[in-house]
Amino acid sequence: MFWILALLGFGFVIAIHEFGHFTFAKLAGVKVERFSIGFGPILWSRRVGETEYSLSLLPLGGYVKMLGEDNPAQGATVGDVSDPRSYLAASRGWKALILLGGVTFNLVSSWLILVGLAFWGMPMTPPVIAGISPTVEADGEMKPSPAKLLGLRQGDEVREVNGQRTRSWDEIAMRVAIDNRQPITMRVRREVDGKVSEIALPETAGAEVYASNSPIYRLPTIGIERPQGPSLGRVARLDGELRPNDPRPDDRILAIDGVAVPDGALGHDIERRLRAFLGRVVTLKLARGDGSRDEVAIRYAGSPRDNLAIEVPAMVTGVMDDSPAQRAGVLAGDILLAVDGESVRSPGNFIGQVNRRDGAELVLRVRRGAEEPEFRLSAADAQGQRIIGVRVAEFFAGKLPFLPPALDGSPGALAAAGMQPGDALLLRIPGGKDEKPRYLALAGGDEVLVPLTLHDLEALDDRNIFKRPLASRLFGVQITSAVADDRVAVIDALKNQDQIELGALSDETRGGLRAALAPGDWIAGARSHGEGNALVIIRGATAAPRALDLKPVSDAVALEFTPFYEPPYRLEHWSEAFAIANGSARRMVTDTLRLIPKFFASRADGGIAATQTLSGPIGIFTMFKTSAEKVGFASFLKLVALIGLNLFLVNLLPIPIVDGGQLLFLGIEAVIRRPLPETMRAVANYAGFALVVALMLFTIGIDVWRLIN
Known part of the structure; x- marks a missing residue:
């Protein structure tokens, strides 16, 4: 059903x-x-009158083939200009109207859909702030997030960004992306x-706050979280299949341990209330998706992103300036052992432990080298969350200092898989369909650290669609020969040999690797330590690496609220419907034009990674299916309208072969008062055709790369 809707949506904007x-x-x-939907070999056709209507093999667009039109995409040739029914015989005015007809129909149909939806x-x-990240990573350091500098709070409704009215979360994201080299100002509605x-x-007069660029995705960010819907979207029991009484997708939580959830609370607010029960048994009153009411008790495992399924040591990867953790003496690279004597089982578990203390003084015990210092500190309030000012991540590279127990106190998954303290995790393998993490592990050996710079990270x-990141080739491999000419020979656990070029790394790091690496060493990955970041090398392992297919031992249940949440917007006045439709159409065109130059700009100049933001036909088709399946028919229609507006813009670009390029030719001919030479038009059309095909292949490559990765 949803695949059919996706095909219909994609076909509608083309047709x-x-x-x-x-x-x-x-x-x-x-x-x-001919009137064709699709390109290439014809799959079906029927002639009605003088026109053949067809469906073609490649659903990448469509075309109208007119008598006499020269278009390499349609396989046409130049016709007789003396034929009164030839396109070439039409006046320049009619030619312009024919060329503008497609984009005009896209614009009008999209606008009508948007008005009706409004x-x-x-x-x-x-446009509600679901959460604030106190810090973001910038230039390899943890710095206060733009959201914190602005003074945003959880629950704020953003009314304006840089003077532009915002009615949805997507409008916030677009304004931040477009204005990422300008100071950000906001107007929010707040309840106090x-x-x-x-x-x-910002409330401070004269203060200037700028967006940060994500170091990985090269997308502007200010450190805010998107709101989730009030219904459960995904439920997973860590040790296997859901039981009959477990919560289910589409259920709503009405009360938590007897405390009612406020009417209108969204997923992020409910999740914040559940945080104090991470790893503990909690009673939930539910409104089932079928309308019935129920009460169940579960051991709460947070959301799937908390990674509580497998107990892995939690490591401090960054400490915020002037935070409780920094003042107490916590350092990047510390391994979190216990909070008030209770073992830390994972990064997500640690967050819950801190939140449960509700600001009271806590005792934090860490592993630092061979020592286990303790620190006394009190968590600070951050938009309803308790934080100590550290960034915490899963320990995934190097010798395990200890094996965390399961949530119920029994041996955890690593111990159940036969691991011992001092064994090393060599490589984390992304989870398959079951989303369970897998590792390559080594028994015994010593750990050697080679410092890394920010440039090295x-x-x-x-990465891009044309090359794998260096980390994916360098991590989890064994050295077979010493570094020579900035190249190193390696072999992976499957006996695949490779020659890796290290020229992209800094001079200091290449020198460190030449001095440190020896045949037989294994490269486990990169991780934080007290002085920065380092490449972790395991030397002298007693056996070949083995795969750990870890199985959760806890009976806890992970809950995730639906990320696809688009409730209907209620008009403040009937005339607002036209403002919404006009604004959506204008922004789709003008904002896209402002984004295009950012694809060619450097990161320092606010550039945006095209591989993270562009979509081709496969991506658009997937969006149609997801919108129809997860959000609803109204959201599906909105996407149809927005894709139609995108098609309006793309076809007006001055690229030979598309409508905008042909209109440019007409304009030139009108100025010079004679037709352009046929050879010039043909060369330009074929060049435009090659450019469009190249762009199409590029975006399809991005779509496929996303599916694979």
């Missing part, structure tokens, strides 16, 4: 565009030989002590 060309061609008296209730993710007021941010993760 309405071609129908615009078709309609104006008929009005101009031009003979239309009156019905435009599906929009509310039962009173609602609008506040301009970026070089290790540098």
Whole structure:
């Protein structure tokens, strides 16, 4: 059903565009030989009157083939200009109208859909701040996030960004992306002590706050979280299949341990209330998806992203300036052992332990080298969350200092798999369909650290659709010969041999590797330590690496609230429907034009990675299916309208072969008052055709790369 809807949506935006060309061609008296949806070999066709209507093999677009039109995408040749029904015989005015017919139909149809949806209730993710990241990574350091510097709070409703009205979360993200080299200002609606007021941010006069660029995805960020829906989207029992009474997708939580959840609470607020029960048994009152009411008791495992399924040591990867942790003496690279004597079982478990203390002083015990110092500190309040100012990640590279127990106190998954303290994790393998993490492990051996610079971290993760990141080739391999000419010979656990070029790393690191690496060493990965970051090398392992297919031993249940949440927007006044439709159409065109140059800019100049933001036909088709399946028909129609507006813009670009390029030719001919030479037009059309094909292949490559990765 959803695949059919996706096909219909994709086909509609193409068909309405071609129908615009078709309609104006008929009005101009031009003979239309073929109306095709798709390119390439024809799968089905039927002739009605003088026109053949067809469906072709490649659903990448469509075309209207007119008598006399020269277009390499359609396999046409130049016709006789003396034929009165030839496209070439039409006046320049009619040619312009025929060319504009497609984009006009896209614009009008999209606008009508948007107006209708606005009156019905435009599906929009509310512009509500679900959470604030106190810090972001910038230039290899933890710095206060732009959201914190702005003064944003959890629950704020963003009304304006840089003077532009925002009604949805997507509008916030677009404004941040476009204005990422400008100071950010906001106007938010905030409730304080039962009173609602609008506040301009930043509140400090003259303060300038800029977005940060994600070091991995090269996308602008200010450190805010998207709101989730109030219903459960995914439920997973860590030790196997769900039991009959367990919560299910589409259920709503009405009360937590007897405390009612406020009406209108969204997923992020409910999840914040559940945080105090991470790893503990909690009673939930549920409104089932079928309308019934129920009460169940589960051991709460957080959300699937908390990674509580497998107990792995939690490691401090960064400490925020002037935070409780920094003042107490906690360092990056510390391994978290216990909070008030209770073992830390994972990064997510540690977050829950801190939140349960509710600001009371806690005793944190860590492993630092061979020592286990303790620190006394009190967590600070951060938008309803308790934090000590550390960034915590899973320990996934190097010798295990200890094996965390399961949530119920029994031996954890690592111990159940036969691991011992002092054994090394060599490589984390992404989970398969069951989403369970897998590792390569080594028994015994010593650990050697080679310092890495910020440049090295970026070089290790540098990736695009044409190359694998260096980290994916360098981590988890054994050295077979010493480093020579900045190259090293390696072999992986499957006996695949490789020659790895290290030239992308800094001079200091290459020198360190030449001095440190020896045949037989294994490279386990990169991790934080007290002085920065380091490449972890395991030397002298007593056996070949073995795969750990870890099985959860806890009976806890992970809950995730639906990320696809687009409730209908209620108009403040009937005229707002036209403002929403007009604004959506204008922003799709103008904002896209402003984004295009950012694809060619450097990261320092606010550049955006095209591989993270562009989508081709496969990606668009997937969006249609996801929208219809996960969000609803209204959201599906909105996407149809937005894709139609995108098609309007793309076809007006001055690229030979598309409508904008042909209009440019007409304009030139009108100025010079004679036709352009046929050879020049043909060369330009074929060059434009090659460019469009190259762009299509590039975006399809991005789509496939995303599916694979």
